[in-house]
Amino acid sequence: TPSFFSIRLMAGLSALCPGNCSSVGILDCVCAIWCPWTDKIVKDVLILLALIFPILSLTQNPFRFGRPGVECYCQHESGAAIIQLQFLINEGALVSALADDSIHLWNLRQKRPAVLHSLKFNKERITFCHLPFQSKWLYIGSERGNIHIVNVESFTLSGYTIMWNKAIELSSKAHPGPVVHISDNPMDEGKLIIGFESGIVVLWDLKSKRADYRYTYDEAIHSVAWHHEGKQFICSHSDGTLTIWNIKSQAKPAQTITPHGKQPKDGKKPEPCKPILKVEYKTTRAGDPFMIFSGGLSYDTIGRRPCLTVMHGKSTAVLEMDYPIVDFLTLCETPYPNDFQEPYAVVVLLEKDLVVIDLAQNGYPIFENPYPMMIHESPVTCCEYLADCPVDLIPALYSVGSRQKRQGYSKKEWPIGGGNWGLGTQSYPEIIITGHADGSVKFWDASAIMLQVLYKLKTAKVFEKARCKEEKPSTEIVDEDPFAIQLMSWCAESRMLCVAGVSAHVIIYRFSKQEITTEVLLEVRLQYELNDLESPEGGGDQTPAPPTPSTSPSPQTATPQTHTSTSSNSSDGIRDNIPCLKVRSSPLKQSPGYQVELVVQLVWVSGEPPQQISSLAINSSYGLVVFGNSNGLAVVDYLQKTVLLNLGTVELYSSNDPYQRQLRSPRKSRQPSGGLCDINEGSATSEDRCKSPTSGKTPLRADMEKVICQSVGCHLRVGALPFCVFLSTVLLSVCPPRGSIPLDNRDNSFSRSRSSSVTSIDKEAREAVTSFYFCETYNRKADGGLTPSLWVGTSLGTVLAVSLNMPPAGEQRLLQPVIVSPCGTLVRLKGSILRMAFLDSTGSLLPSAFEPWYEPNAPANGEEWDKVRKRRPASVSPSTSQELNENQYAVLCSEKQAKVIALPSQTCVFKHNITETSFVLRADVVQMNTGICVACFCANGHIMTLRTFI
Incomplete structure (x- = not known):
């Protein structure tokens, strides 16, 4: 039997204080025994009694809750299972009975509840307790069938004991079994009803110390209840x-x-x-x-x-x-x-x-x-935490969450309403975001001991849902939970949210307080097929010329199309250019809260499913989202609805690839692939650039490719691209107004393995993108000033930089293109890159630039619209007092190492090997009382912090 059990009480604190004796209401209590090892309640227990103000109980630790937000915590030192609780009405006291046959009297009138008295039974096992309303006598039934009476004020046993052999018929020699019920007659507290497990019920007169009546039934008794007039009672049987x-x-x-x-x-x-x-x-x-x-x-x-x-x-x-x-x-x-x-x-x-x-x-x-x-109503698949968030964020989430339409619920308020809502022990607000297997995202207020649900977002509503297994599309890459959330990126200041799902999809959300209805979703598909690469062990003498980095020329405004995202296979039956999920095309009524801004999907290519997304980041100041997988990365401009960069990991190195990965001969079954690159074939006509390699077979695909080029404003370079395998195809589903609608929950399990390192023989050929960070920093040693940048970390421990040439803010941001260009390798560490951050010359943490939140659906002639039109990002720059050459420090953490790099010189000023026998699962750069620290959670269960000294 586990040595630790505990309970949660949902109680109105004000009801338990003497000053609230005039309060009117009901107080009820439920007690449960909960095993923290199996996460289940392991023993059924009985209800205690009705009191003043509602109280309930549940879970692993002792809590008391009343109306939403009221909480109190206490715990027994012995760790024995709690079998029953009895409250002393309006006296601020609680009696608890434990499985070790002890009872305790708690004082709840002080700030921290404490045990005043304890009483231990050595010869008998406690099975049931009863404290009559407004009484000072506690009745305790035992496994032997006896009943002992305790004076609650002195917490001592009285000399009065009801023995089982006196309670039953004198002629009966059989033991009646344990006491399963004790209660007093509603009209006469001097009469007790005693229920024995064998089926015998006795009405006992406390004054005459004898049984008035005995009732016998041939089936075992489980519970007894009185009619309020005290003339009848009802028994339940086996x-x-x-x-x-x-x-x-x-x-x-x-x-x-x-x-x-x-x-x-x-x-x-x-x-x-x-x-x-x-x-x-x-x-x-x-x-x-x-x-x-x-x-x-x-x-x-x-x-x-x-x-x-x-x-x-x-x-x-x-x-x-x-x-x-x-x-x-x-x-x-x-x-x-x-x-x-x-x-x-x-x-x-x-x-x-x-x-x-x-x-x-x-x-x-x-x-x-x-x-x-139950936080795992649907299994939690990912989690994010934010401390000291904007003060208006929690009220905003609570406001939209409380207005969400929930079908099937009572229209009345939560009936347990005791106590006052405190602010908890923390002086700053905290939020936890959980992603779940059913595609839902929940926002929790974690500012106090308990978690409070603020808002729930259902991402699955964006996609078509199969009515039955027969209608389930064959393109799904997972059998269960195709909408499960894998990664989340959230900007608290702008309230922009980006989630990545297990079906290789990314959804970008914008927060709005207005209800809107979306139109038919616009689709933009970008075909992107790559050839396989030979691993370094395979050898080879050919070294290809470094490819030209892919940038995006001036994007054009996408014209809305009426076609829907239908899944179609090629003529030879191979899945090609189709996503794993089908985006809904019907108009959607979207309630206030998080509303869809953009949907991005990787698609099947030549029968190969897309690789799952391994890293994700969003920046509201730049209006960009970047995501990567085991093949490369893509940068998306969600303001202009365009793909700016779509590269394999090898191209990020330019000519500085340390592995010198070789090209393998393309398979004959594959056509020359196209990518988002500058055109370098002068003889190619404009029409040829927009044709699909398989346009001769499927004219519809050719028309689709032409739409893509005109909508996104990109050019295709004909010929094989020397990338590491294929990044698949990016499908952009654009939704002019943004939104969300309800979807039934599915409590299916979802498990996601997390490998500590790349162990395949061609690990260098498959270098995954594992981490991103948007910043204003130095990308090259010769840089004289800060520039918007994207730093990229890979599974082989490489950190690379991508330069972002941003247009002016305001209306020009929506008209001029964002120029993206890789800058090559910056530094290498042991193990996969997990976290990156930046410090100024004084050692202060530099957050990413952000844009303050605004109402995206404000009226065109309103005051909010002027703010939207004139808005400028809130850029975060180093302090103006920095006159030293080393203006910034980059803090990098991998599975094995942590480094601090001085910028722009790119010299290593600190290096620490975190672990040799294990590896880091999760890391972050956080502000603590002692300064800026690198916090690491290792696979061996250790949590450590490394302080940075600048």
Whole structure:
């Protein structure tokens, strides 16, 4: 048995303080035992009782929550499992019973809850506890069938003990089993109902110290519930039956019900069903009572999900749950057990979730839960963290998140409303972004102990969804979760978001507070096929001339087309020039929040699937997105909707390739490939430049290629390109207005292996792009000033630079082209490059340039539109006091090493070998109290920080 279990409590703190005795509401409690090793609740437990203000519990650590944002944390030192909790109403105290047969009294009135008293049972095992409303006596049932009474004020045992042999018939010699239930009569607190596991129920008179009545049933008892008048009680049994008893009639039950049993026509007893683990009996003034229970389904319902049944009058509703039910309770309008209960909600504790059901609405919808019971609702596939984000960012995300239309939820507010919302222990706001296997992206407020969901984005809505497996396209490169998120890049200041998915797609989002409707998506396809390369081990005497770096001439405004992204195969049956997913072409109504700016897809080429994206970065100041994979990189201008650069990794080296990779003879089945390069064949006509190599076979492809050249404004160079294998084809799906719509969640698993190093024999031939960083820095030793740049890190430890020639800001930025040109190798490290950052001459961290957020859908004549038209990027430059030759420092971290490079001289001023026996999985350059540090997480589980000294 694991030595550590704990609970989470959802509690209203104000309800537990003496100063709030006049507060009105319901306080309920659920207790669960949770195993942190298996991530499951390992034992069913019983509900404690109804109190003042709602309280619930769940998960690995003790928390108390009330209304959204209220939280408190505490933990037992022993680490034993918590089996039950009892609150002292309006006294700021809590009694906990543990699996080691100890009970503890907690003081909740102080800032940090602490244990005041403890009591240990040495000879008996605790099975059930009951604290009557406004009572100072705690009743403790044991496995031996005895009941002990504890004075809560002194936390000592009284001399009163109810022995099992006195409770049952004197003539009966059989042991009744453990105590499974204790409760007092709602109309007379001097009478206790005691339920034994064997099926015996005893009504005990505390004053006369004897049993008034004994009720016997031939099936085991799981739970007991009172009618508020105290004249009847109901029991749930192991054969799926409910028995209703009159307290003065002990011979037989007044009524026996088998809710889910099949009634035989011959009047015989119904077939037994599964056990009813718990039942609650709640009355109303206006109508019939509610009988709510878990379990009791017929044995022939194999494979059916766990259910909660609500019986109200003649109607019976069976509510299916996603996970097994651990416990449930009913929230009522009054805390007094002798009054009409007037139930309004049911709280259901599941193994991995918490569900609150609205009893007042038809169909019993659930309340939207503000607490993240299960962060892996869909498996988390990637994660990003941002500390000290802009102060207006969390309110903006919460505002649009609270307005998201969620079908199937109750229209009412979360019913647990105790306590006051504090700001937590942190003085700065923090945000965590998680990408999931179903294509969703969630934004979490991590400023306090718990995570608060701010906003949820569903990226899968951009694509067509197959209705069944037969309609699933054959072009998908993964069998499950084709929309799973692999990488994310986020600019908090501009609120631009870029995500890369497992199906080799990239989606760029812009944040807007306005609701819009998109038109038909515009497609631009760029054919880009590369020949294979010989690995260095293969030998070869031929050394090709270095290719001319690819740049983008003046882009032209793309004319919207009406064609859709249909997947088509070539005439010989080989998949070619088709994406893995089909982009939706119908108009989309998009709610406020993140709305699609651009969709980029890599496509199949000559039957080969596209390589998954390994690195991603976005810069709002430049209006650029860059992504790379195992073959090369592509730079996309999302403002002009053009591809600026589409290169294999070898071309980034220019003539300085340290591996001198050789070209292999092109396969005869492949045609000469085209790329985004400057034209260097003077004899080629304009029409020839726009033709597809297979235009003679498929005229439609030729027309498509012509559209591409006219839309993007690029030129194609005929002939084989000496690149490392193929980067596939880039498909740009442009959406003039941006957007998002709901999509059903799919809780499928997604696993992504992460190799520590390239181990294939041709690793030099397959040099993947692993890291990017946009900056204003020096790209060459002779540079006299800062220029916009893109630094590229590869899997072989090489850092290369790409120069960005940006047009003037404002309207000229949308009209003039961005010139992109590789600058060659800067430095090399051991292992794959993971992180890059820049410091000024004083050692201060230099963030990338950014553009402040603006409303992209502002009216044309409004004030926001003037800001959009006149906007200028917020450029981040070094301090003006820098007069030294070494104006900047580049901090580089790979899987094995960390280096600090002085710029523009490109001299190494610091080098550290991080690990020899392991490798770094994740690294970042962060500001800490001691200064700028390189934080590393290694595969052996170690986390270390390296301080930079400048």
